[in-house]
Amino acid sequence: MTDVTGTSNRGVAPRRKLPPAHRAAVARLQHDYAAIPPGSPVRLAKRTSNLFRFPGGDAAPGLDVSAFNRVLSVDPGSRTAVVGGMTTYEDLADATLAYDLMPLVVPQLKTITLGGAVTGLGIESTSLRSGLPHESVTEMEILTGDGRVVTATDDNEHAALYRGFPNSYGSLGYALALTIELEPVAPYVHLRHFHFGTPEACMDAVAQIAADGSYHGHRADFVDGTAFSLDEMYLTVGAFSDVAPWRSDYTRERIYYRSIRGPKEDFLTIRDYLWRWDTDWFWCAGALGVQNPVIRRVWPRRYRRSDTYRKLIALDRKYGFSATLNARRGLPSREYVAQDVDIPVGRGAEFLRWFVPHVGMSPVWLCPMRLRGTPLSKQPWPLYPLHPGDVYVNFGFWGTRSLPPGAGDGHYNRLIEEEVTALSGRKGLYSSSFYSEEEFWALHNGTEYATLKDDYDHQGRLAGLYEKCVRGK
Numbered sequence: 001m002t003d004v005t006g007t008s009n010r011g012v013a014p015r016r017k018l019p020p021a022h023r024a025a026v027a028r029l030q031h032d033y034a035a036i037p038p039g040s041p042v043r044l045a046k047r048t049s050n051l052f053r054f055p056g057g058d059a060a061p062g063l064d065v066s067a068f069n070r071v072l073s074v075d076p077g078s079r080t081a082v083v084g085g086m087t088t089y090e091d092l093a094d095a096t097l098a099y100d101l102m103p104l105v106v107p108q109l110k111t112i113t114l115g116g117a118v119t120g121l122g123i124e125s126t127s128l129r130s131g132l133p134h135e136s137v138t139e140m141e142i143l144t145g146d147g148r149v150v151t152a153t154d155d156n157e158h159a160a161l162y163r164g165f166p167n168s169y170g171s172l173g174y175a176l177a178l179t180i181e182l183e184p185v186a187p188y189v190h191l192r193h194f195h196f197g198t199p200e201a202c203m204d205a206v207a208q209i210a211a212d213g214s215y216h217g218h219r220a221d222f223v224d225g226t227a228f229s230l231d232e233m234y235l236t237v238g239a240f241s242d243v244a245p246w247r248s249d250y251t252r253e254r255i256y257y258r259s260i261r262g263p264k265e266d267f268l269t270i271r272d273y274l275w276r277w278d279t280d281w282f283w284c285a286g287a288l289g290v291q292n293p294v295i296r297r298v299w300p301r302r303y304r305r306s307d308t309y310r311k312l313i314a315l316d317r318k319y320g321f322s323a324t325l326n327a328r329r330g331l332p333s334r335e336y337v338a339q340d341v342d343i344p345v346g347r348g349a350e351f352l353r354w355f356v357p358h359v360g361m362s363p364v365w366l367c368p369m370r371l372r373g374t375p376l377s378k379q380p381w382p383l384y385p386l387h388p389g390d391v392y393v394n395f396g397f398w399g400t401r402s403l404p405p406g407a408g409d410g411h412y413n414r415l416i417e418e419e420v421t422a423l424s425g426r427k428g429l430y431s432s433s434f435y436s437e438e439e440f441w442a443l444h445n446g447t448e449y450a451t452l453k454d455d456y457d458h459q460g461r462l463a464g465l466y467e468k469c470v471r472g473k
């Protein structure tokens with residue numbers, strides 16, 4: 001039996017779930033992919049990206065994947081959705097909130113896409129309860145590097161691809177449609193901000209919340225935190241709520257991250273909660289002046305979004321405005337340090353006590369997480385191995401640091417890589433990396449990756465993981 005693409009339908013997504021327009025788009029994409037001359041670079045033509053690596057020069061037009069940027073169906077009965085791989089979480093959340101449901105993990109930035117969060121790993125304040133976004137994917141339709149379209153699940157003949165896809169960054173193939181689990185929501189989130197005077201006390205509280213599912217009687221449906229300094233740290237614990245005595249709105253004059261230091265309690269609608277960090281790109285929009293009250297007033301509200309700021313930073317990186325200005329003023333060069341690292345909770349305080357004197361960026365975002373319901377004996381995600389059952393804290397810091405005399409680009413990022421490995425932690429790959437090839441493959445299961453690459457991209461048409469994430473290809 002053949003499908004619309006003219007190839008065998010073995011391993012192709014079940015047609016009953018995917019509408020004809022989607023199937024036709026898959027056929028077009030396969031055709032476009034086949035038409036790219038061997039040896040030419042392959043990339044996705046997407047309007048947005050949240051990578052903090054800015055690959056240079058190559059003007060390859062990219063594959064048009066705009067047909068995969070929509071939610072295909074939401075089934076409130078089974079609490080699942082079938083979603084195009086390039087659908088932004090903003091669109092996905094809107095489609096599911098209409099049914100009082102949401103994906104189990106919704107990353108903070110509106111234009112992160114489902115496929116991007118699965119292949120590039122995402123995290124959010126539900127991650128202590130619900131793990132990482134890929135753990136609630138039950139099925140993925142993937143255009144593989146060798147040009148096939150396969151359906152990968154945890155228990156079919158493409159199970160190895162299903163497990164190896166997270167943290168592969170599009171180097172094995174592209175996710176075109178994903179089936180995901182959803183969970184019910186309440187209309188509001190009731191936030192409580194808890195202050196800690198030492199990193200040790202803060203990490204102890206994370207461990208306690210992980211064990212109890214609540215803190216001081218407040219249910220921990222959501223948990224994240226913000227460290228302003230070693231003696232001023234907060235954990236924000238959020239509980240779904242059917243009522244809200246008041247509702248804050250941080251898309252106007254007030255700024256969410258500053259509110260954490262203010263009143264200890266807050267209420268947001270579930271939608272405003274999901275995007276609380278997007279309006280000011282956590283705090284990073286401050287570098288663009290958006291948090292200056294005068295500029296904020298004239299900065300149109302619809303452009304107070306992380307994708308606007310990221311485009312401005314990309315332009316700055318491309319044309320070197322701030323580097324030139326810096327040099328003209330005789331100031332030292334600055335290094336971009338934008339990273340998320342996962343550290344076992346028992347060593348989180350040690351990490352912070354190292355980070356402050358050696359890197360010294362503030363604030364730092366904290367997000368506890370734990371693999372979701374994975375049997376303790378099983379390690380199902382080979383390219384980003386975390387210990388099942390263990391609690392980790394994701395530390396996120398994004399900005400620039402001036403380089404000490406004689407130091408070159410990579411100075412701080414390299415220090416961070418070494419410290420994270422020393423603490424048995426892991427570093428995400430969405431930003432710059434400086435690992436040697438040997439070190440990289442030791443950390444990212446090079447043997448398993450080589451097998452997957454051979455099975456799904458035998459000719460190496462897609463750039464490999466090391467080329468993409470370290471060499472920036």
Ligand SMILES: Cc1cc2nc3c(=O)[nH]c(=O)nc-3n(C[C@H](O)[C@H](O)[C@H](O)COP(=O)(O)OP(=O)(O)OC[C@H]3O[C@@H](n4cnc5c(N)ncnc54)[C@H](O)[C@@H]3O)c2cc1C
Binds near residue numbers: 044049117169170430
């Ligand atoms: C300041 C900052 C803060 C961040 N904070 C968070 C955070 O708090 N939580 C979080 O979850 N993430 C965070 N990220 C990282 C972000 O989630 C990852 O960069 C993610 O991969 C971006 O997804 P995207 O959809 O924008 O993908 P893109 O940026 O477009 O692509 C990322 C990579 O994935 C590949 N890719 C994209 N779509 C697909 C697909 N459908 N199939 C296969 N491969 C694909 C691309 O080829 C590329 O290599 C942050 C990034 C920055 C810069």
